[in-house]
Amino acid sequence: MRNRPPRTRAAGPPAIPALSRRGLLGAGALAASALSLSGCSTPLAAGLLGSQLDPETVIYWNLFGGGDGVRMQDMQAGYQEQYGRDSLQATTLAWGNPYYSKLTLSTVGNQPPDVAVAHLTRAKPLWAGGLLDPITEEDLASVGLSSADFNQQAWTTQQTDGQNIAIPLDTHPFTLFYNKEVCEQAGLLDGDGLLVDLTGKEAFEAALTEISAVTGGIAMTVANVSETSTPWRFFWTLYNQLEGATPFLSEDGAVLSVDDDSFLTVMTTIQEWVEKGWLNSNLDYATSQTEMFTGKAGFYLQGEWEIATAQSIEGLDFGMAPIPQLFDKPAVQADSHTFILPRKDRSPEQRKLAMQFIKAMLEQSMVWAEGGHIPAYMPTFESSEFQALEPQRYYAESADHAVYDDPAWYGGSGSTFEDTVGAQLGLVQQGVLTPERALAAIRSQLEIYTSTPSPL
Template sequence: MRKRPPRSVPGGGLGRAPLSRRGLLGAGALTATGLSLTGCSTPLGAGLLGSQLAPETVLYWNLFGGGDGVRMQDMQKGYQDLYGADSLQATTLTWGNPYYSKLTLATVGNQPPDVAVSHLTRAKPLWAGGILDPITEEDLAGVGLTTADFSTKAWDEQVTDGQNIAIPLDTHPFTLFYNKEVCEKAGLLDSDGLLIDLTGKDVFESALAEISAVTGGTAVTLANVAETATPWRFFWSMYNQLDTATPFLADDGATLSVDEESFLQIMQTTREWVEKGWLNAGLDYATSQTQMFTGKAGFYLQGEWEIATAQSIDGLDFGMAPIPQLYDKPAVQADSHTFVLPKKDRTPEQRTLAMQFIKTMLDQSLIWAEGGHVPAYQPTFTSKDFQSLEPQRYYADSADYAVYDDPAWYGGSGSTFEDTVGAQLALVQQGSLTPEQSLAAIRGQLEIYTSTPSPL
């Protein structure tokens, strides 16, 4: 077992400082939100509401469920195997807005975890609200890390106000899944059984027509019923391939700055694909997968994390590829899971302990990559083990041209922004709205957010 750096609490003693009036108010706010926690090897809420932890214990919050949750638990166990069963208290909270609200309230209440997971797009509003501590070059060097150890795109994206606010674990891009049996019949596979180059809108649309001829109907599926994130990810990928594209939001979310002509161009193409029968008019998340899995469609567009679902289907021969470049430049919507340090008083030893935990997680990035995510940690990305991982290696380079959501207090993955905009985009695909009506609805519904200062 490796030696852990000593950990002390300012003012002496073990564990957290006594709960202050501000902390009590924060804890009360957490209770009012209906806090639901699932712990890992520790009692419910231990360390959250003022109970003491061993001085060497890292208190860690994340939002991972499903296959990601299983892999993260494996990585957490890897840390405990090195440093002892009492070295970590890991707590998983509900994905999306509930998680970020609880993290904010806990930090305001002076009871934050030592390390937390944040989507990169959600870390920026947390930073703007004073919820995060910066990560210094000394912090990195103390555990043998440098900026060169990380994907340039993801690392540069997290730098805010000249400070490092997060340490990227991965990039998770929007991706094209393809049914090899269907695509082979459509003449779209090369001699290695991989999807041919589909660069260019005309080329891609020809491929959709060939697939449609094989399936007798749909060529590509995109979830858009009771699902808002997927329509947004598709739009943001296509829109940012245009040279005319501008940020959707500016001034930290106070201004709607989307280029109208570019918006209408992408949404009109979406409608044309539906009208030609190439793209589904309306499918929920699960059914959009099933269409490709069962050969009723050749392509399926979704985040790479659905690799685990595809791999679980007996007899399915599938591949994965980057979202093709249809317009002026390559671009794909993506986000990154990152590690952040919630704001709190820390001794140098406590900072080192938190960074040691993060470094150990990064060292296990291959486990994480098996779930589809592209490692941001370059020693893992460039390793023979990752570069031979299939189908991950075929879309991994899309992390280099990832496009993240614009910073806004109401934006980022799983946010009010994605729900609002994605719902209107879905209605265009369903044929309920014209592109012009969709844009007008987006303007109207976002006005309350663009005109409201950040509550953080």
């Protein structure tokens, strides 16, 4: 573990200076990348490179593709129906690091959008770099919102340095999908056709044994070939169920503080499941789904967003449930899509306009929930419409036990951290590395990042 004095930080993000050489280069890089952007209304890069927009137009960036992208466009259209076609200029950029790089460059170059989407775990390093405006209680109240309107696990997690840095739209947890036909044959469904309680490692392993007897092979699939995020989500879920688990990273990513014993407990368990034939050793993302969809496995672990894929399989009878508590306490790896206010000079009217847009998106959370995400906006979560939504309502409690990645400039969803650590975890599942060697490799490969100050 690398020892260094604790970092100190002011209560709010540092002010962004006048355009520096770095900022000028950032703006230039942003201009060079503009042609890769795809807009869903008005001119492609409007508001991006200095072109003038109506002051009543909200400039909004997001990173949603696939089914999420379609649903977000529906929500954007809902805003335009209420406030006029020219009320919104929305732009979708490539998911992951490309998106966050462009968002960072635009803010440094003094050309940020009015509102942007960020994973909660990626909002924290943006805040640490002075790239976000705090969201005040007055901002919330200006559109009839308060902290009580949000899932408290997500809301508390976004609070940083005593400030609100993001407004959660959802919680998207790692989730257990199950093939009902296989599980029924294994005796694992109750009278309502739902998965029985599998709390405790003994009960869960007994279920894996029964499923393997039905399939004649593996019981559960977790993608681990050409895939790094899924092994990380799998590990982080089980690791945080252990009483002795510590943060994997501390001091904003400067210290690797993972608890060795807890790490080895989890990875030894995963290794044993592979050796007993319950868990796959080598499957990529798509094939890990197919095994469960076709009845070659009973359980499939992945983010709840794969609900749309499962629903598209003709004849598949599937269910979804929270990841069972196998160890000392309930926990599940998750992240949240949030709305952020990139740092810029704003008039009171501009702040109100941005908050008006965010409120309108939250009020359409039911559209978002149909894609599998758990609404963070409690009026939607508590509505009879959401509480009747299946199978979403059966895993919705996961939001209360969500565990987010530790803050780090190189961390969060789709990050260098997840790629680095997840690759080693996947190799343990493949039988290439022992848990001990994987931990040593993680320490070695993360050293360059723990010893490098944030470039933000």
